[in-house]
Amino acid sequence: MTEHPIVALAAIGALGAAAQWLAWRVRLPAIVFLLLAGIAVGPVAGWLDPDALFGELLFPLVSLAVGLILFEGALTLRLSEIAGLERIVRRMVGSGALITWAVAASAAHWLAGLSWPLATLFGAIMIVTGPTVIVPMLRTVRPNARVASVLRWEGIVIDPVGAFLAVLVFQFVVSAGEGGALLATAWIFAKMTMSGLVVGAVLAFLLGEALRRHLVPVYLYNVLTLASVFAALALSDMLAHESGLLAVTVMGAFLANRKGVPVEEILEFKEHLSLLLIAGLFILLAARLDLDDLRALGLPSLGVFAAMQFVARPLKILWSTMGSSLGWNERVLLAWIAPRGIVAAAVSGLFAFQLDAHGFEGAASLVPLTFVVIIGTVVLQSLTAGPLARALGVAEPEPRGLLIVGANPLARAIAKVLVDRKLPVMLTDTQWDSLSRARMLGIRTYFGNPLSEHAEVALDLSGLGTMLAMTSDPHLNALACERLARDLGPNKVYQLRVTEGESRAVASGRGRDAFGEGASYEAMNRELARGAQLRATTLTETYGFDALRARERESFLPLFALDPKGKLRVFAVDSQFEPQAGWTVIAMSSAQSVSRTSGTGGRTEA
Numbered sequence: 001m002t003e004h005p006i007v008a009l010a011a012i013g014a015l016g017a018a019a020q021w022l023a024w025r026v027r028l029p030a031i032v033f034l035l036l037a038g039i040a041v042g043p044v045a046g047w048l049d050p051d052a053l054f055g056e057l058l059f060p061l062v063s064l065a066v067g068l069i070l071f072e073g074a075l076t077l078r079l080s081e082i083a084g085l086e087r088i089v090r091r092m093v094g095s096g097a098l099i100t101w102a103v104a105a106s107a108a109h110w111l112a113g114l115s116w117p118l119a120t121l122f123g124a125i126m127i128v129t130g131p132t133v134i135v136p137m138l139r140t141v142r143p144n145a146r147v148a149s150v151l152r153w154e155g156i157v158i159d160p161v162g163a164f165l166a167v168l169v170f171q172f173v174v175s176a177g178e179g180g181a182l183l184a185t186a187w188i189f190a191k192m193t194m195s196g197l198v199v200g201a202v203l204a205f206l207l208g209e210a211l212r213r214h215l216v217p218v219y220l221y222n223v224l225t226l227a228s229v230f231a232a233l234a235l236s237d238m239l240a241h242e243s244g245l246l247a248v249t250v251m252g253a254f255l256a257n258r259k260g261v262p263v264e265e266i267l268e269f270k271e272h273l274s275l276l277l278i279a280g281l282f283i284l285l286a287a288r289l290d291l292d293d294l295r296a297l298g299l300p301s302l303g304v305f306a307a308m309q310f311v312a313r314p315l316k317i318l319w320s321t322m323g324s325s326l327g328w329n330e331r332v333l334l335a336w337i338a339p340r341g342i343v344a345a346a347v348s349g350l351f352a353f354q355l356d357a358h359g360f361e362g363a364a365s366l367v368p369l370t371f372v373v374i375i376g377t378v379v380l381q382s383l384t385a386g387p388l389a390r391a392l393g394v395a396e397p398e399p400r401g402l403l404i405v406g407a408n409p410l411a412r413a414i415a416k417v418l419v420d421r422k423l424p425v426m427l428t429d430t431q432w433d434s435l436s437r438a439r440m441l442g443i444r445t446y447f448g449n450p451l452s453e454h455a456e457v458a459l460d461l462s463g464l465g466t467m468l469a470m471t472s473d474p475h476l477n478a479l480a481c482e483r484l485a486r487d488l489g490p491n492k493v494y495q496l497r498v499t500e501g502e503s504r505a506v507a508s509g510r511g512r513d514a515f516g517e518g519a520s521y522e523a524m525n526r527e528l529a530r531g532a533q534l535r536a537t538t539l540t541e542t543y544g545f546d547a548l549r550a551r552e553r554e555s556f557l558p559l560f561a562l563d564p565k566g567k568l569r570v571f572a573v574d575s576q577f578e579p580q581a582g583w584t585v586i587a588m589s590s591a592q593s594v595s596r597t598s599g600t601g602g603r604t605e606a
Helices: 005-026 030-044 050-074 086-093 095-110 116-125 131-141 145-176 181-212 218-239 244-256 263-268 270-287 291-297 299-320 328-336 342-357 363-392 409-419 432-440 453-458 474-488 521-529 545-555
Strands: 401-405 425-429 444-447 464-469 493-495 533-538 556-562 568-570 584-589 603-605
Touching (some): 005 270, 030 270, 050 145, 050 244, 050 270, 086 095, 086 145, 095 145, 095 299, 116 145, 116 342, 116 363, 145 181, 145 328, 145 342, 181 218, 181 244, 218 244, 270 342, 291 299, 291 363, 328 363, 342 363, 401 409, 409 425, 409 521, 409 533, 464 474, 474 493, 521 584
Parallel strands (some): 401 425, 401 464, 464 493
Antiparallel strands (some): 533 584, 533 603, 556 568
């Protein structure tokens, strides 16, 4: 397949897409299937040889892709999200990382037989986790907000820190045989730090000013941002080798915390690009594995994995959370979750290649040992973290709230009546004024497009188990249903038709038709403007749903039902439930019906 580059590239794309789809179906991180796919077409079948396919461009391409992924992750790092947890995160990416380094290096030397220089380099590589594996796992595990914030911040910040440390160790190892290793390493550290910080901050400032002052048209935002990221990576690397990852991380974090920068618009276009990059990187790096080297490691490699999982991580969390407000159960879950990802795979492959060129014996073992830890941590933690979180009581409760796509007057009215009944509700929209009105009503909001890559990472679905798309754009409604069905399930996403005559071809998606055949966005907004109200009626044995429906007649449009346990049900064309005594029915009543008195036996509230 390598002799036909177009076929090879197309096959990598197809394999990546298939692995991502399979991961979605079984609700596991895609890295598991991407690694298996790379191993299958690489060392097992011999169909793909990344070195022959890309030649000397392989690792420059890997560096650019990793840089873009880190920049994107850094754009979600808002300081307000870790208020009160800053010391924990600082320890985890600082002194706590040194604990991981020491344990991993010792295990690699004493168990896997690596020389001390190589073991020290392996330990530096192992301190990283990474957003490409943390974020999908958090989506499945659904820990509470504090645990999720700590893990996400650690994953994004520690990637460049780990790569940075690994470069310093690599330079020290290479320089050790030439004398003056400490002095050379200190100089390299100073150059890398200054280069990464200065280049990242300067380019972030310039890009932020260009976007804030509208010096470029909106359609060039994404192009300019992408070019700036690549420029920061390349310029910083020119000034100090391998400092580019630090530069792009600084650049992303700077932009994320600067007011007035349209971060949501920058992030939105990267969703498909990032998925493609991550898929391609894992497949290519896994395809470079040598199974003979993997077999040669044998059982000692499992001992290294066990040391990482059961010694290094618990010790790091014990130290990092000392004196914090986190409960013991939250600490246990933090001590269990630390999957390794794309940066560990990429950096180990890069250094193994260069060390082999320098004649270091045993350098070939660096990559397979890294992949043993990657596969072991991802598989074990993906299968066990969810049940462990539930057993510890730190998983979010069964989600019963509602995410509404759209913050128009109808959406705000629906959200208000549900919030008044203690139901978690969030509105998402790209119109700031509409969201401001919702906030004044005490409703949670998310400013941005729910289809964007930023929403993929930053949209907090904790407590929300159902989605209702009700904007004036039928295509956006359908796409929102398609997107959120991945997280909530196809039976939990609904869309409100925009017009009564809207064809199913336009409205088609994974969403179920909300509120029945005659309901539409335009008609309901029109009734609301005429004085219609949303009314909640609690049913009794003597005043049931049939009696309520008969009393209201044609003015009655049932929207939701809450059972005695507070579980939300949405009335839809294909609804298969019947509200019983003790349930609360929320319906829209026309202006004429509002003036009527309540029926006998039921309790009705406007």
